[in-house]
Amino acid sequence: MPPWPFSRRREEGAGNAVDRAPLLALLEADLRQRVRRRMSRRKIAAGKPLYRPGDVADALYLIESGRLRVFMHQRGGAELVLQFLGAGEVVGEAAFMAEAPYVTGAVAIEDATVLALARRDFDDLLGTHEALLHYLATVIAARQERANARLAAESAPEETLALRGYVTAVYSPRGGAGVTTLALNLAIALAERHPDDAVLLDLDVLFGHTLLNLRLEARGVLAQVGPNTLRGLDRGGLEHYLIKHASSLRIFPAATTPEEGQSITDAHVRSGLTALRRNFGHIVIDLPHAFNEVTLAGLDLADRVLVVATPESTVLHDLAEVRRIFGDVLRVPPERVSYALNHPQAYAGLTLSEFTSATATPWIEIGHGGDAPTAAALRGDSLIGTRPSNPVSRAAAVLADEITRQAREVATLAGRTV
Incomplete structure (x- = not known):
């Protein structure tokens, strides 16, 4: 490790x-x-x-x-x-x-x-x-x-047992927290550990930048497929819409324009995740910031939610609201949620202990990655592939190992083949 x-x-x-x-x-x-x-x-x-x-x-x-x-x-x-x-x-x-x-x-x-x-x-x-x-x-x-x-x-229907994919949703209540960078590098780290068995679902339906960061072009997008069609797609059908990265990661963009993105519904997300879980072992979701129906569906279906925050004092108020919605509205079990304090900028701000104390919840902290994440995106490179020792890359690698363990345990407890 x-x-x-x-x-x-x-x-x-x-x-x-x-x-x-x-x-x-x-x-x-x-x-x-x-x-x-x-x-x-x-x-x-x-x-x-x-x-x-x-x-x-x-x-x-x-x-x-x-x-x-x-x-x-x-x-x-x-x-x-x-x-x-x-x-x-x-x-x-x-x-x-x-x-x-x-x-x-x-x-x-x-x-x-x-x-x-x-x-x-x-x-x-x-x-x-x-x-x-x-x-x-x-x-x-x-x-x-x-x-x-x-x-x-042990006696679950075969259709349920077939949903083998472990879903990790990466979310932040505000922009600029580094969600896309972390989600992308986490997904690539999972693809390196599980070749041809990991997919990134970019649900930032208005301004998703995953493909731009890798200089890839969309073949098909979530918005162009009806929910009923999505639900029934096999691996071959899905590959028609997925873009393959050099790491073996598949990427499923939600839309290519904001107008397309606005047509995506809760049903698209649920049907798409059903098909992906049936055909891939690991699904990472890059979620938008707003609590719209797309975000709520992604959070509801995730096995693990990673909430990313930056060290500003105003973020603590946002986090209080997020935790309230998770608990009172979505009924997301606390054990399914992890928290990461990210430093996309060089300033210090609040400390890790202040976040831990204010939320009464353990946090992990990701150090400032310098200019490398931006430079990698401008070149169309993956950060973890070109700068594996960068703090963001190392965080993604450790998270991928932890998610691999969690997925194995969840599969065992659900009676699915590991």
Whole structure:
């Protein structure tokens, strides 16, 4: 993996990061410290179990680092993966709270570290803590619902299982945040990792610049195809409209003129994404800034939304509105949204910690890429192809690796072939 592209990978130590996990963040400061002192640390090598079905649940576990796969055995011994869990999440909570043996197993899929709180210490310190008990009950209920959905996925219709593509939408509430540059280089990074299996859908219907940045010409556009026709296109039919880049990335522009762009509807987006998901493993969407029907459809159908912001103080107000709309209107689950603080200009502005504090959400930070992104666009080159060490290129590469992992996990949980 290339060096971490963000100028501040961690502003605080691992201990503080664990303290922000819901299990501990709900506790008063003095109680949190007492709990931390009672916790023991356990390292688990990749491929090794934290616990097996039938083991006694004598401790509550909090993942400090790494990722775990939680599974159950089906008839005949086949393994059914129920969920993947990472840093800051509890694991094994249902059996622990029920004081029953585990019916699932948990295995590290990479080297991991967990913090264990023994039952006697939990009962002594947290057994009557209402907020914490409510949190654990909520986690248990949500994960049971997820497990039920996973079991249902085993008998999902073939048409649903065929929608294998993982959709990443890149969005900003205002222009100039570098959305197109990041979306394009992320899509190329995915194409390099998954040859002939990645496509960029440029939904900036009025002023999309993806093709201009690569000096490519449109063959066909989304606006020229009816929704019913779009939905039924196979790979060969789609290729008639897609433009192939040297990286093997396909690009599907929305329109060639603003007038064409205004004819695109929610139905175009939904039908187009259905066809793309059936024929490609990775779809990246470059979204427009306005909350119109095109943007809303893209956000609704995305598996992952990457919100990009620049470090101005006024952006915080915009972000508050975006988060309100995501939660109250679109019902986008918070775990599907990631946030990136981008520096397309050289000025400093607000710091990463100010964004993290104001939104109570982790952020990644992409350093200033200098003149290279603009120069690459003027030449018609891909930045990641010509300047792989540029901060924007390195960010796109790391994001592509993370999205590849997420897509693999989502496919597994949906019962689709990985």
